[in-house]
Amino acid sequence: MKKRLLFTLITVLFLSSFILFEKYNQNNLFITYEADLNEKEVKLYWKNENDINYKSLQALKDWLHNKDEELIFATNAGMYKKDNSPQGLFIENFETKAQIDTLKGNGNFYLKPNGIFYITNKNEAKIHTTENFEINKNIKYATQSGPMLLINDNIHPAFKKGSKNLNIRNGVGVLKNGKVVFVMSKNEINFYDFANYFKKLGCENALYLDGFVSRTYLPEKKWIQTDGNFGVIIGITNK
DSSP states (O other): OHHHHHHHHHHHHHHHHHHHHHHHHHHHHEEEEEEOTTTEEEEEEOBOTTSOBOOSHHHHHHHHHTTTOOOOEEEEOSOBOTTSOBSSOEEETTEEEEOOOOOOOSSGGGSSSOEEEEEETTSOEEEEEGGGOOOOTTEEEEEEESOEEEETTEEOTTOOTTOOOOBOOEEEEEETTSOEEEEEESSOBOHHHHHHHHHHHTEEEEEEEESTTOOEEEGGGTEEOOOOOOSSEEEEEEO
16 A cells, blocks of 8 residues: 555656646747737737838837837737738738738748638637638738648648757647637747647647747746837737
8 A cells, every 4th residue: 555655656746747847848948828819909010000110029019008008919920021011911900901822932931831820800810721711801810921830730741850940930829719829939949849839739720920030029928029120010918
């Protein structure tokens, strides 16, 4: 009996230590932020009312501050062209401001399947591959990027375990409970491991946003990056 109790105690201690180690390890590898769209205002920003591109997270933060709104999270929302215009589909407040890109090409954006992150008029966050996406009047915000990280719970088939293609990366996923989760790697990481982290979080679909240019603003976790020279930005405030 004593041996059995001792074995059980050792097992519990081991599992507890492992869980704490995993949590500590993940906290040191990633900046992760979950948002309930019924509690937080998740929007995509490109230009202000004067048709001036925000470009940096600081500019968006200042603009919101002038409107008595507090930015609680921000990150770049996908790839962009040299003039800081969105690469691929961009919908803002139900208005399509950049058309969907279904062409073939080089680079991460065109590593098919790529995909679209969007928010509906019912505050539902969704991610679909570009080929399975249909524009409709109920889409309030949308941004296209690529490649997909997870497609229906499967890691993108082009990603290789142990790949030496390392980079800073940020992405977005949707959890089974409907919450949206944003992740940025603190250090360089390959696509496979980055996608696998979204899988561990419980996402079925996740989309890569961008690489080494990425920035994330999350003061509650003491992660404050406010620079950048972006196209579209994801910004979150309280409702």
